[in-house]
Amino acid sequence: MRALRILLVIVVVLGGIFIVVDRTAVYFAESEAAGRIEVSGGTVDSTDVSIKGFPFLTQVAGSVLDQVDIKLTGIETAAAGRRIRISEMKAELHDVTLADGFATATAARATGTATISYEDLTHAADDGVVVEYGGNGKVKVTGAVDILGRTLTRSVTSTVTLVDGRTVRVHADKVPGEGIPGLEGLVRRKTDFEREIGALPSGLKLQRIEPTKDGLEISVTGSDIRLAGQMNRLQAG
Known part of the structure; x- marks a missing residue:
């Protein structure tokens, strides 16, 4: 009986250690990814990344992340000599495949919304x-x-x-x-x-637009969304 209690304690301790390591790896990966998401022909004020699913390390071992949520603030590009800015874009990326030694990541599909303020x-x-x-x-x-x-x-x-x-x-x-x-x-x-509007991650496109009191709300969809270069340090985490 005592041996069983000791075994249970060991399992709990190891489980706790695994959770800590897993969550630390997620935090590291999210921080790295936020600084490496690329948009074509434009700039972004800030990027937030949230990797969903548990355990994270198991997903990395299989080179596929179930879901990655991104929020891009202040996406800015220029066309015909005029600047146009997306105030904020949120997107859910599903089945994100890691490749090339975690140097690239491609999402099978994505849905989200973007907002352009009237200002x-x-x-x-x-x-x-x-x-x-x-x-x-x-x-x-x-x-x-x-x-x-x-x-x-x-x-x-x-x-x-x-x-x-x-x-x-x-x-x-x-x-x-x-x-x-x-x-x-x-x-x-x-x-x-x-x-x-050209400054979006490759593979994303604007689907539907609707003026609201807070600005233009735009539905965003896509497939085979390439998030070039933002995952190349996941393995180190």
Whole structure:
């Protein structure tokens, strides 16, 4: 009986040691991964990584992680001379395969959401244009144009759509012309615009976009997402 109690104590102690080692390895791996996730053609203010599943060391031994959650803050790129910034993107990466001696990692599939604030969308628009939430899934775009020696400021209700899974398009539903020739064209040249979002991990694409009071919410999906170079020290953990 005493031998059984001693055996149980040893099992508990070893189990506790394993858990500590496993969690330490996870913490190390998450820290390393956060600094190594790459986006194409852009920059990121900060990256957070959370590796799910237990035990972690068993997953590493099999070279496949069940789920890795990432949060990228301040993804910034430029297109047509204009900066566009994703305020935040969260994604769940599933079945992440480690390869090349843990130098690369590729997720079989991913789902998530991205947010573009109206402040950032305003910065991406033409000079002097302000973009706000317009209610009912629309945005309100305000801009000023010069015509016939007068400066006219107009606000339009616009629809936001995605083009080819990479480009945000803002297009006015209707422009009040007030019988002034050429006014609608001038206003549209100010208020209608497209901006490409190129700075995403390879394999991720934008799926659906919806204006809300907090900004543009975008569904993110993908397959074979390559997170180049961010896992090359996992083995050391």
